[in-house]
Amino acid sequence: EVVLTQSPATLSLSPGERATLSCRASQSVSYYLAWYQQKPGQAPRLLIYDASNRATGIPARFSGSGSGTDFTLTISSLEPDDFAVYYCQQRSNWLTFGGGTKVEI
Amino acid sequence: QVQLQESGPGLVKPSQTLSLTCTVSGGSISSGNYYWSWIRQHPGKGLEWIGYIYYSGSTYYNPSLRGLVTISLDPSKNQFSLKLTSVTAADTAVYYCARVDRDVSRALDCWGQGTLVTVSS
Numbered sequence: 001e002v003v004l005t006q007s008p009a010t011l012s013l014s015p016g017e018r019a020t021l022s023c024r025a026s027q028s029v030s031y032y033l034a035w036y037q038q039k040p041g042q043a044p045r046l047l048i049y050d051a052s053n054r055a056t057g058i059p060a061r062f063s064g065s066g067s068g069t070d071f072t073l074t075i076s077s078l079e080p081d082d083f084a085v086y087y088c089q090q091r092s093n094w095l096t097f098g099g100g101t102k103v104e105i
Numbered sequence: 106q107v108q109l110q111e112s113g114p115g116l117v118k119p120s121q122t123l124s125l126t127c128t129v130s131g132g133s134i135s136s137g138n139y140y141w142s143w144i145r146q147h148p149g150k151g152l153e154w155i156g157y158i159y160y161s162g163s164t165y166y167n168p169s170l171r172g173l174v175t176i177s178l179d180p181s182k183n184q185f186s187l188k189l190t191s192v193t194a195a196d197t198a199v200y201y202c203a204r205v206d207r208d209v210s211r212a213l214d215c216w217g218q219g220t221l222v223t224v225s226s
Contacts, residue, residue, distance in 0.1 A: 001168070043216035044152065045202055055210060057196040087152060091211055094167060095142075095154035 002090050006099035011103045021076040021101045023088035028068045035064055035073045039084045040098075047086075048073065050070040060094055078103070107132040109202050109217035113132060117196075117224050123189040127202030127217060132185050135160045140205035141185045142170040142213060153198075158185055178179060192224045 003026040013019055023033065031051040036044035046055040050062035051071060059074040075082055083105055088098040110141055113125035127141070134141055142157035144179035158176045166174050175188045189196060204215040 008111070035210070036213070043203075043219050044213070045216075046210065046212050049210035049212040049214075053210070055214060071222045089152070089212070093166070097152040097154070098224070099151045 002029060002093045002096050004090060004096055006086075006088060006098035006101045008101060009099070011101055012105070013078055013103065014105065015051035015078050015080055017078050019073075019078055019082070019103055021073040021075075021086055021103075023066075023071040023073070023098050025071075025090060026067045027093075029090040031067045031092075032090055033066070033071050034091070035062075035091065036087045037082075037084050038087065042097045044087060045087050075103075107204065107215050109204065109215060109218045111200060111202050111220040113220060113222070115191075115221060115223060117192055117222060118226050119193055120191055120222055123192050123196060123222055123224070125187045125189070125200055125220065125222070126184050127156045128184070129183045129204075133180075134181050134185060135176060138206065138208050140165075140207055141176075141178070142203045143187045144203055144213070145196075146201070146219070147195075147198045155187065155189075155200075159207075162179075175184050194224050196222070197224045198222060 005024045007022045035048040035053045038044040052064045085100045085102045108130045110128045115147040117123045140157040158164045178185045199219040201219045202217045203213040206214045
């Protein structure tokens with residue numbers, strides 16, 4: 001099983017600041033990594049697929065990078081609506097998710 | 106716009122079988138472009154993929170749950186279903202159905218709202 005480790009667990013920032021979230025895989029997953037945003041009481045929403053491709057309707061302030069075992073989700077300038085939990089997910093070996101990073105004010 | 110909606114009992118007794126259905130509207134589950142998936146989220150925790158099914162009937166399950174899980178399709182009702190046998194309190198979770206885009210993103214691009222299932226006597 002591919003284990004995804006996300007860091008930090010919590011990120012405390014203010015609107016307008018830059019957020020950098022990390023996801024590390026226990027073995028190479030190539031570029032087969034996606035990012036999701038989840039708000040309380042809601043289902044996750046796809047943000048990024050294949051490491052760096054924005055899903056339909058996702059604002060340009062969200063960007064993804066990385067390959068192999070190290071990946072990053074960057075939110076260039078936080079909007080109030082961006083405070084949520086973010087999960088990474090790999091599809092190289094079945095599907096597994098990271099433990100999540102909470103972005104809070 | 107495709108929408109997915111989970112339905113089923115919110116309370117299941119230990120050792121019994123958890124059964125949920127996902128109804129797909131605005132699109133056909135017989136489309137070869139998607140896998141139809143179940144994911145769960147334990148209270149206050151992260152996400153766990155349970156498995157998915159293709160329109161052909163081929164199924165793929167999380168190895169940690171294999172033997173306990175069955176996912177099936179009912180094209181006549183545009184639904185797919187989850188059965189999880191011999192449940193324990195550890196199976197208490199919010200269960201989501203979702204769609205995997207097989208051709209473009211190959212990610213979970215559309216989700217139901219989720220349904221809480223509690224395992225308790």
